[in-house]
Amino acid sequence: MAQTAADQAREAVVEAALGGLDLDGKTRMLAGQDMWSMPALPEIGLGSMVLSDGPIGVRGVRLTADDPSVALPSPTALAASWDQDLARRVGRLLAQEARRKGVHLLLAPTLNLQRTPLGGRHFEAYSEDPYLTGVIGTGYVQGVQSGGVGAVVKHFVANDAETDRFTVNGVLSDRTLREVYLAPFEAVVASARPWGLMTAYNAVNGTTMSEHRELVEGVLRGEWGFDGVNVSDWAAARSTAGALAGGLDVTMPGPETVYGAALAAAVRSGEVEEAAVDRAVRRVLRLAARVGVLAGAVPAVPAGDLPPDVDGRALAREAARRGFVLLRNALLPGPCVPGALAPGEGSEPGAARRALPLDPARLRRVALIGAAARDPRAQGGGSATVFPDHVVSPLDGFTAALPDGAVSWSLGVDLAEELSTADQGFELRAVCRNARGTVLGGCPLPTGKLQWIGDSLPDGVTSEALHSIEITGTFTPRESGDHLLGTRGVGAFRLRVGDRVVYEGVQRSDGSPDDHSMFGVPLGDARVSLTMVYESAEESSAPSDPFESLFGAPVERASVPLTAGEPVEISLLNTLDKGYVPPLPGVTFSLLHRPPRRPADELIAEATEAAAAADAAVVVVATTERVESEGFDRVDLALPGRQDDLVRAVAAANPHTVVVVNAGSPVELPWREEVAAVLLSWFPGQEGGAALADVLLGAAEPGGRLPTTWGALRDAPVTEVTPVDGDLRYREGVFVGYRAWQRAGRAPVYPFGHGLGYTDWTYESIAVTDTTATVRLRNTGQRPGREVVQVYVGPVDRGEGEAERPARVLAGFAGVEAAPGRSVEVAVELHPRAFETWDEPSGGWAAMKGAYTVQAGRSVADLRVTTVLEL
Structure with missing residues (x-):
């Protein structure tokens, strides 16, 4: 990549700073100084760089309520917009948030692929398609770095499942790596020039990624020209000499890492060369110059060039509705329930009309049903979690949009099968003391999860x-x-209710308890005191997963009778075990809660009764953190609890039943043909409820298209997430996602790219000149709308001796808008890689000559116009 004059000026400052360092200073620079920052070296004018988790918000270094973060929709929801400019604007907002929190580097975006629907962390990835992932990731990185904040793309590479994620070895061919899993990283490096990259925990073909010289030095830096910093995933670096030789620049967290003093000793012993240290230091100094913490260097984005501030709440609401995917919108035969449907085509008496949108002016009563309608999953679980200052639930959104009394709410099904973090109804604060009991400080806590890392x-x-x-x-x-x-x-816990100890013992890292529990403790009065003591235990073992204390299984300790609306005092004391050394330093434990449970049949009957009395019923179904989260993969695609039974019962009571799916990745929808409409809201962020009201009530159109294929697990072609003897073999090769479904000859429930709007489109023509497809289409519906024009290409014939290729791949897309009756023409640039394959014998890209079918349409399975391109 050619350097600009500004780049050259920064490089001169970098070289001068490098010349002012001795060996100890250099090696200290390459190790984190704590959990979230890198060390300052005042002697050369270097300030400390602060890192923070993303990707839906900027956490900062503290996960507390006194420093809230804007919470945006999940990455999968952002990719569902199929809109690079929206991703760019999201990135600008996150840069603004990072600057506010004093953060220089955002650990995002995740460019791994949704290889199988069982991936537990897929809500944090964009798509199953490498091209779509690269386009959205490019916009995101461009937006973040336009705000002067470095993006650290992750997790390089083949980090596509959670099972044994710290030790798994991904086994895959060079062709599979190049065409599928490296492709999004290559695209983002080429188009967005990210300032950082994080190498993954896993190994690829036998070499751990923190030491993978072939992929880091050979491909990433050598072929692609990446000039940013390579940061380890947290605690992933295992070898001093191996990591440095493999191209790892910074080991996190610190200060105790395989770099720092250990690296200086390796240089002095002759195990590694100081020149290799210099190369890593040079890259770190370049990064510091770019983000503005190296004296004498002009930042990559000077203060005067920063973009205007973004309205975070407004963008969060827009991004949510732009990512909503309308999977089904059935015709309801007339005469319909009065006021339940929007006017427009077919609105004359007796005509068939679509279930959505609803007409708020004439809607008399809506039955809102589901636990997630009141307490939604705004975001996925794990290290991506942030705390917004508010979350708008579907109940909040509908109540604000409709007249008083128009909305009723029913639980329908209790999803609280397990305890979860103490949240709704809890108002908590942490108070820290020393051994003498003197208060050192404190802060508000948004939930019962205490998570102070480093x-x-x-x-x-x-x-x-x-x-x-x-x-x-x-x-x-x-x-x-x-x-x-x-x-x-x-560790060891003690739990008090009132004046009585109801639990005392040790919870070991293997999940086995050594306790003395007492349940069903009566309360003598309305005051409840809970005390949890984290004490030294004679027997202790470190958890195999450093995040066990955050993501591990919840354990029931006591049952307490309480009365609705009557506040009780809560006190939870944690006395630290100074002898326990956790894999990641810090204090992490949780107070958990589960409300009383009522019989499922009784709850479903109440919801059914409410639905029968309403003009329309909106059922919100959802996954839970025990289904989708970081740290584990899924075992099935079923909705938890009896939500399927609930939907069927409500649909039988009211033919105008709309189901909203609050999930981050595919779930099975066995009742889909029994309901009037199905809308996928993903994890929609803090403004999700307001955006949902906008879309269901017709103020905005659902803008999303599926970035991943939805189907029954029994039909999914790729499902392997569990290593065998440490190896996870990518046997499917390049056939992942919709490519695999096509190869297997199976029809999914909803194909890649599928999504409906509130108007209709007719595709009129397609023509290809060179590598540009020009598509003409017309809005043949009754209201303005946006369409995502998707262009797919595939070889007409397979040449003799040619490697098998997908039947068709996404080669380009574009969003268009048009008023009713108007036509629009759009030019879509076709991605060159759609016509190439990685030739393993030669170790290079090979252009595949011949005839290609070029098709445009609404999804990979709904292609409306076709032409042939000869190459």
Whole structure:
């Protein structure tokens, strides 16, 4: 990549700074100074660089309520917009958030692929298609870095499942790597020039990615010209000499890593060359110059060139509705329920009309049903979690949009099969004390999860002085009955209810308890005191997953009878075990809660009764954190609990039943033909409920198209997530996602690219000149709309001796808008790689000559116009 004059000026400052460092200074630069920052070296004018998790918000270094973050829709929802400009604007907002929080590097976006629907963390990835992933990722990175903040793309590479994620070895061919899994990274490096990249925990073909010289030095830097910093995933680096030789620049977290003093010693012993250290230091200094923390260097984006501020709430709402995918919108025969449908085509008496949108002016009563209608999953679980200052639920959104009394809510099905983090009704604060009981500091807590990784402690608190943590506040139950309390974490606990100890013992890292539990403790009065003590245990073992205390199984500890609306005092004391050394430094444990449960049949009957009395029923179904989250893969695609039974019962009571699917990745929808409409909301972020009301009530059109194929698990061609003898073999090769479905000759429930709007489109023509497809189409519906024109190409014939290729691949797309009756023409550039394959014998790309079918349409399975291109 050619350097600009500004780049050259920064390089001169970098070289001068490098010349002012001795060996110890250099090696110290390459190791994190703590969990979220890199060290400052004032002697050369280097400030500390702060890193933060993304991708839907900027967490900062503290996961606390006193520093809230804008929470945007999940990456899969963003990719469902099929809109690079929207991704770019999202990136600009995140850069704005990062600057506000003092963050220089955002650990995002995730460019791994949704290889199988069982991937537990797929909500954090964009798509099953490498081209779509690269386009959206490019926009995101461009947006972030236009705001002067570095994007650290991750996880390089083949980090596509969670099972044994720290040790798994991905076994895949060079062709599969190049055409599928490396492709999004290559596209983003070429088009967005990211300033950072994170190498994954896993190995590829026998070599751990933190030491993979062939892929990092050979491909990433050598072929693609990447000039940014390579950061390890947290605690992924295993070898001093191996990591440096493999091209790893920075090991995180610090300061105790395989770099720092260990690297200086390796140089002095002759195990590694100082020149290799210099190359890594040079890249870190270049990054510091770009983000503005190296004295004398003009930042890549000077303060005067920063983009205008973005309205975070407005963009979060827009991004949510632009990602909503309308999977089904059936015709309802007239005469319809009065006021339930929007006017327009077919609105005359007795005519058939679409189930959506609803008409808020004439809608008398809506039955809103489902646990997630009141308490939605706004975001996925794991390291991507942030705390917004508010979340708009579907109940909030509909209540605000419709007249008083027009909306009723029913639980329908209780999803609280397990305890979850204490949240709704809890108002909590953490108070930190030293061994003498003196208060050191504290902060508000948004939930019962205490997650202070590294030195991200409240002001005035140090890890050396910290002896105990008390979570104190109140809990106002929303339901009367027996409330379960529990814990998540590893170590010795003591739980108090009132004046009685109801649990005391050790929770080991292997999940086995050594406890003395007492359940069903009666309350003598309305005051409840809970005390949890994290004490030294004679027997202790480190968890195999460093995040076990965050993502491990919840454990029930006590049952407490409470009355709805009556607040009780809560006190949770954690006395630290100074002898326990966790894999990741910090304090992490959780107070868990589960409200009283009522019989499922009773809840479904109540919801059915409400639906029968309403003009329309909206059922919100959802996954839970025990189904989709970081740290584990899924075992099936079923909705948890009896949500399928609920949908069927409501649909039988009201033919105008709309189902909203609040999930981050595919779930099975066995009742889809029994309901009037199905809308996929993904994990929609903090403004999801408001956006949902916008779309269902017709103020906005659902803008999304599926970035991944939806089908029954029994039909899915690729499902392997569990390694065998440490190896996860990508036997499907380049046939992943819709390519695999086509190869297997199976029809999914909803194909890649599928999504409906509130108008109709007729595709009129397609023509190809060179590698540009020009598509003409017309809005033949009754209202303005946006269409995503998708262009797919595939070889007409397979040449003799030619490797098998997909029947068709996505080669380009574009969004168009038109008023009713108007036509529009759009030019779509076809991606050159659609006509190439990786030739393993020669180790290079080969252009595949011959005839190609070029088709445009609404999804990979709904292609409306066709032409042939000869190459």
